[in-house]
Amino acid sequence: MTINHPAPLFQLFWFLILASSSITAKADSVDLIIAADYIVTMDDENTVITDGAIAIDKGLIVAIDSRTSIEKAFTARQKIEGKNRVLMPGLINGHTHAAMTLFRGIADDLPLMEWLTKYIFPAEIRFVNPEFVRTGTQLACLEMIKGGTTTFVDMYFHPREIAKVVDKCGMRAVIGAAVIEQESGYTKDFRDAMNKAESFISQWQGKNSRISPAIAAHAAYTISPDNLKFIRQRANKLGVPISIHLSESRAELEIVNKLYGDTSINHLEGIDFFNGPTIGAHVVWPTENEISILVKRKVGAIHNPTSNMKIASGFAPIPEMIAAGVHVGLGTDGAASNNDLDMWDEIRMAAFIHKGRLLDPKTMPAAMVLNIATSGGAKAIGLGDAVGSLTAGRRADLIQISLEATHLVPLYDVISHLAYAVDAQDVQTVIVDGEILMRDRKVLTIDEDEVIRKARVIAAKVNAEIRSSQ
Ligand SMILES: [Zn+2]
Structure with a gap:
């Protein structure tokens, strides 16, 4: 008689044991x-x-x-x-101007200042409009996805178009609205550029976790100290990073020295420009003291070896900066000065040029160049906790x-x-x-044939206009 009561309890016990073990075993x-x-x-x-x-x-x-x-x-x-x-x-492309794929090969074999002032700035005023930026950025994203780049830091005009393309194609990007003082075709002057940048930031901040809006200040030699201070103040207020071309060429240093009696990084430190997240592109000519400023201020330094060699800007002291503790990333720069967005080329260049420059095959070993293209690059652009x-x-x-x-x-x-x-x-x-x-090499988020067709149509227009004006 007494056995009747424990039996159901006993069964229940085993049922619970089996049920719980089947839950833990279930994948x-x-x-x-x-x-x-x-x-x-x-x-x-x-x-x-x-x-x-x-x-x-x-x-x-x-x-x-x-x-x-x-x-x-x-x-x-x-x-x-x-x-x-x-x-x-x-791969993380820490510095590019994506839409400039449409200027790929438009002017080669020139020094930076001549290339910029005689060819690139005038071409941008004439041709860069929302459709140009949309198509050029689509072409860039297509090329980057096909080459294994998943994140890029962009600096260009019409940032809303860039953001729309990134939103749709599925990549991750820090999109810097380009701020420059001179007329650009997109912006009339500094005020106009800042208003447009801030309105872009308010539209896209927090909208898509893959898209981080930013302010892209062109450089220390194209923006006055007061305006650079204003950019930093607004960026901190809005909680966005700043990207900037930094100590790129000796010509830049000459202009900055003539205007402010200093080198670029010292000059920017003097106006407290690094008082917040900053991504510096190129950093070819830092002094030892300036390298310690970059470390202290946690400024990310993006190495663009192909662009620096093609424009003959020089060799950035990358192994020296890494040894000092600078957060170094890797980038292609725009396709007008590279002339592609292939990060594997940059990985190899970053290894070889420093071995050759320092006559030391042990410098920039394989794991280190992969690091600056991935986890190191993520840290340099402020996304180290999320990706890399x-x-x-x-x-x-x-x-x-x-x-x-x-x-x-x-x-x-x-x-x-x-x-x-x-x-x-x-x-x-x-x-x-x-x-x-x-x-399996088929891009699923961009219509490859359609983008290539549109890019060729725009390029034909650019070509015809350049020829007719020559
Ligand atoms: Zn650039």
Whole structure:
């Protein structure tokens, strides 16, 4: 008789045990699992996981581990296999003028000041309008996605058009509304440029987590100290970073010295310009003291080796800046001075020019040049907590690269291949914020044929007008 009561309780006990164990054993469901023979995480320890996988959910990296562990712990609505593939963080292009793809090859083999004042500034006044910026930026995003770039820092006119393109194509960007004192075709003068920049910021701030609006101050030699101070004041008030061309060429230093009796970085420090997040492009000619200012003020320095060599601006002291503790990133600059947006070229250039310049093959080793293109670059542009390395909790911005091309056979060291042998064409799949932007080299968010057609139409117009005015 007494046995009747414990029996149901006993059954209930086992039911609860089994139910709870089946819950813990049941794999979590995520949006995507992507695998690879090698995952190059670019975390602080430069961890490489062999035969690994990443679980991605709601735009975030949920877990990263061996493939068997991930497949045991998670089920996914979508899976991307990883045989003969590498996964790494998406590349970060820390300085560009995206829409200038439409000026690709318009004027080459000239020094910076002549190139700017005789060709680029006049062409911008004549041709740059919303349609130009929309198409040029689409073309740039297409090229960047196809080359594995997931984030870029832009500096150009009509920033609303840039933001609309980025919003739609799925990339991540810091979009700096260009502020310059002279008439630009987009802005009449400094006041007008600032009003337009602030109205752009108020429209886009907080609207899309992939888009960070910013103010792009052209340079210390094109904007007066009072106006630069005003830019810093407004940027701090609005809570946005400033990007600026910084100590780019000796011609810049001559102008700044003539006007203010100082070098560019000292001059800007003297007016407290670095009193807030700043992304400095180029930084070719800093003195030792100026390098310590960049460290103290946490100014990001973006290295653009191809542009600096093509315009013969010089060699930025990048290994010296990294050793001093400057946050260094890597960029292409605009396609008018590069002439493409291929970050793999920049990775290689950044390794080779400093080895050659310092007669030291050990300087800028493979892992370091990959760092400035990913996690170091993310820190330099103020996004270090969100992107740049493949670690749980960061946004899912990553690229999958094929190891099948002839130039990647054999493979002894995956880091070596990524720095010295991989090309843009080897990038197979690109993911930003958990969304697939390119799958097996097909860009899913931009109509490639249509953009190329529109770009050619605009370029034909530019060409015809330039010829008729010559
Ligand atoms: Zn630039």
